[in-house]
Amino acid sequence: MEVLLQPVTRKNYEQVCELEVSKEQEALVAENTWSLVESLFEGYESRAIYANKELVGFFMWVHETSEKTSIWRFMIDQKFQNKGIGRKALDLALNEIKQSTKLREIEICYNPKNPVAKDFYSSFGFTEVGMDEDMLAVINV
Template sequence: MPETLSLRAVTRENYEAICDLPLPAEQQAMLASNSWSLVQAAYEPDYQPRAIYLGERPVGFIMWVPESETRVSIWRFMIGKDDQGRGLGSQALRLAMAEIAQQPGVREIEICYAPDNEGSRRLYARHGFVEQGLDPDGEDMLALLRL
C-alpha cells in the first residue's frame, strides 16, 4: 500500500525534524530556512506553517500568509533533498491549494520564487499559476493563481 502525503501542524514533537530537512547546496540560497520560517510563524498568528509528511516521515515544509481578505501568499515551500524528484512537491502543493481555497473569501493564491529557478517555474505553471513579473524589489518572480 503506497504511503499517503499529508499536511500536518508543526508541533513540539516535529519542529526539529522540520528544521533539519536538508536542501541541495544549489537551492540553499533560494529559500529562507525552515527554522527562520517557524520563528516568524511563532510571532505572527496569521502565518500558517505546515509540515509535509509522507506516511509518518516528514519530507517537507510549506507556509502561507494572508495578504488581504481575498489573497493568500505561499511564502515558503520545500521538499527535502532526499525526496525531491518523486512528485511529492506537486502533491503537497495541491493539498495546500485545497486547504487555502477553503478559507472564506479567498480568491487568489500568490507565490514567489527566484527568477532562475526553472524547477519552481515549471511546477507552479503546471498548477495554473501565471507569472506576474518581478516583485517590487525586483528580486523574486511573482505568480498568481485565481481560484
C-alpha cells in the same frame, strides 16, 4: 504514496528545522528555522509535509487579506525530491488555502534562477505577473 500536511508542533519542529535542500538550492530557499520563528510570532500558517508517515518537507503561507493568500515557504528535503511528493503537497496546500470563503487570489514568489519553478507552478495554474527581486505568480480563484 500517502502525502499529508500536518501542523508543526512541539513534537516535530526540531525535525522540520533539520530538513535540508541541496547545496545548489540553498540560495533559493529560506531556512525552516527562520520561517518557524516568523510563523510563531506573526501568526502565519505552517505545515509539516509527511510522505508515508515520514517528515519530508515544510510549507508556510500568509493570509495577506481575506481575499489574498501568499505562499511564502515550500521545500522538500533533498532526499525526497523528484518523487512526486512536492506536487501532491502543493495540491493539498492549495485545497486547504481555498477553503477561505472570500479568497480571490493565491500568490507565490520564487527566484527566477530556479530552473524548475516556473514550469512546476504553472502546471497548477499560476501565471507570472511580474518581477522585482523574485518572480511573482498568481492563481485567481
